[in-house]
Amino acid sequence: MSLVVYLAALLLATASILLFRRPRAALRNPLTASTCAVVAIAAICFTCSAPITLSSVNRLTGITNFGAPLTYSLISAYSCSWVILVIQWRGGSPARLRRMTLASIAVYGALIIAIIVLFSLADAHTERLQDLDTYYANTPYMREMIVLYLLGHGICTVVMGVVCLRWMRQVTGPLRTGLRLIIVGLLLDLVGFEIAKITAVVARWMGHDLDFLSTTLAPPVVSLGALACSIGFVLPRLLPPTITHWRSLGEYRSLTPLWLEVGHAATTPKPSPSRWELPHARLQWREVSIHDALLALAPRFRNDVHQVALTRALSEGHPPCEARVIAEAAMLAEAARHADAPEDEAPLAEPGGCRLRTVDANGGTRGLLDLAQALQSPVVAAARLGSVPASRD
Known part of the structure; x- marks a missing residue:
């Protein structure tokens, strides 16, 4: 007993x-x-x-x-x-x-x-x-x-x-x-x-x-x-x-493709490796770091890349909303490709160029998750290799 x-x-x-x-x-x-x-x-x-x-x-x-x-x-x-x-x-x-x-x-x-x-x-x-x-x-x-x-x-x-x-x-x-x-x-x-x-x-x-x-x-x-x-x-x-931490863990992992794409442009201080954080805190840090990277890459967002990628996505049968997200992801991937290039060698956006409306409209984590998922598209892969603008002609 x-x-x-x-x-x-x-x-x-x-x-x-x-x-x-x-x-x-x-x-x-x-x-x-x-x-x-x-x-x-x-x-x-x-x-x-x-x-x-x-x-x-x-x-x-x-x-x-x-x-x-x-x-x-x-x-x-x-x-x-x-x-x-x-x-x-x-x-x-x-x-x-x-x-x-x-x-x-x-x-x-x-x-x-x-x-x-x-x-x-x-x-x-x-x-x-x-x-x-x-x-x-x-x-x-x-x-x-x-x-x-x-x-x-x-x-x-x-x-x-x-x-x-x-x-x-x-x-x-x-x-x-x-x-x-x-x-x-x-x-x-x-x-x-x-x-x-x-x-x-x-x-x-x-x-x-x-x-x-x-x-x-x-x-x-x-x-x-x-x-x-x-x-x-x-x-x-x-x-x-x-439940919150479980969802945060899933979202943290889902944001990994986006973080791998733009993380090198982030300037947000990383948390101490010796400090253990709960999933929700880790997700918040990743979101802040990604937003920081997006701000750093914004001057390199190109409207021509966005337009060509949007046309490709629509021609492949994607719905308009999904095609717009793919186009923004392609524009982001192309900008990230030139992030480490010298200022006089990397192409810059035109005044009043594109913004990431997916992030602006959805806000919070949802917009970032949509971008992360769109990064798997072949259209984005083409932009990552620099072939999207050339296909416009």
């Missing part, structure tokens, strides 16, 4: 690190900070609830079953973080949010104190690492401690589920998907942990033995539920930037 619980803790810890990848920004945003707290405390809860951890805690403290009130207190803190997250999600005035947050901390703080006090009053000298809830279900004070922590966590789970269901009807996209995953996780937590634990404890009260619900069923189900909730938390926050 420890392996399953530790795996859940590891995945939860990874989720919290991903959410907290920018500490300053996360701390300035109460919603992000609350989300990070929920996932991080969940990871700690799973770590402490593993039998190996419980045994180590008991041995280090010298108090039999001390891991139980520690774990139950962490579960209560986890429930409190859920409630605070709900408060931040619902929004409102800062004063109201602060008041409700402090009230939640006070209620669950009192619950944690009650758990510790009840444990100190109870007679629990037999170490139980997996079945403590059912083994001590009829023991004075231990019985009340177990009921309290299950009640506190159960109320939190139900309230969170209701809020997520209501909110899910008002949103779309990744946030709606994330809320669905959270609801699935909450259902697993409610059925596989709360109901299973309570059923096993009540069965002990009535003289029956359903301990397997608490010891065998609950741990893997609650681990799965926690993972579903964590994915639900992470998905709305990480999916949009992930």
